[in-house]
Amino acid sequence: MNTTSKKMAAGMAGFASFLWLGLTAAVAANQRRLVFNPVVTPEVPSPRSSGHRTRPVVLRANDGTRLCGWLMTPHVPGPHPAVLYFGGRSEEVSWVARDAGRMFPNMTVLAMNYRGYGNSHGDPAETHMVDDGCALFDWLAGHGYVDAGRIAVVGRSLGSGVAIQVAKERPAHAVVLITPYDSVLAIAKRRFRGMPIEYMLRHRFESIKYAPALKAPTYVLRAERDDVIPHSHTDELVAKLAQLCGDDIVPGSDHLTIPYLEDTQQRVAFFLATRFAATSIQAALPAAVPPALT
Template structure:
């Protein structure tokens, strides 16, 4: 017969293992709710841009899911450079239409809510979001008011993982990443260190794709960020083959950073310069 002490230790070990297995199962099953926080209510009820014609649009994904958002075209005659915007975990993107006059001056803007966000149908997931992002980029590239070869992608927080994947598979002119991370898996492991990585389906592994990123890139950090620690942004930056423009916005945090005038002005300045450089190269190549 085994000693009582041994039996107690074995029983305790089994209880710990069972608790770990239960916790891991809960995380695996509920990870969609942990990662995504779809916002249905519009942040701005009647979004309008002072510098753009604002048009609600509904586009169909490759599997037929209806995606809703806004197409903003400058009031001045075109064609114009363009931007596709990808929002954060709990972000409904109507505010982009409101603030586009400052953030994206003289640029066409496509801001579409993820599946399950705003008026978009469906359920969010990494694979679906990236597939939809490819569709959005390709749709905008065919738009008659777009300057050929001049489409940038802008991604905030969760959306930075989408923007990076599009930037390495499509000919983007520039990339803006607001509070980006190395990978969602790394952030999840930081929060739940005992959970094995294989249970996470939506990894948004930006460090895997970043070495292939060749477009000019602007990294925008929050002065205070309790969601994406600076070390996780550092790890992403370290994998980029071309040093990015990298700035911290004073007085910002993870939640307020995209709404600040300083952030919007820096994005406008960066994209204006990069679009100008692309235009100059295209002009030179045709001479």
């Protein structure tokens, strides 16, 4: 190789290194958009559940940050079993209030936008989402319309990682995971091959680490076609879930449409109603009478 060729090769290598460093820096600097991509525009302008009393609520996180969302309570006086819903990466949750009558019948429902989403203040972060989720669970458990012993958590996509961590920290009665994943870190490594993602990513959502500790019955729903979370990443999580009750694929669904489909909503409603009813029946049974001593 002559001198000119060596200089060209060195220049190309230097340029490639510059591009790699630049791309690495861009990924590190844009984690908020890449991981969260907050949506502030309401998906449903004036959401109302056909089966609930629906009211907007404003709650304060433990650090005082204002969180906004909706509380849906059944028309019949309670206390009722309850659901705490966690949305996806680019999801504003007003649609849950609209669809709660079909998805969560006869259940009290709390759907709050993450920090930076909808009208909620602050910036999203994994630690904030989990801390806020635990605080919302506690608030819901103390609500007069709620049977504190029967609160389920439901998480979609990114929110499945929040739901798993909240269910690990709080006594969730049941867990529903819609298009869940093993970890955001694993997905990022798949997408950004050759980059030191493990040293850059602050929001890892490593659900696979917490799955074995879940005590609540867990139901998994997958999209038939999912180009965001490949089924292999869901397989890894499912293999670690301690109390897996079902793992279904919703026909005709993809990653974006799955929560809105009637099939999905009926599956979620049936699973939760069955779990809640089983506990209610068990609680109503008389205590066993010990045999008389002879």
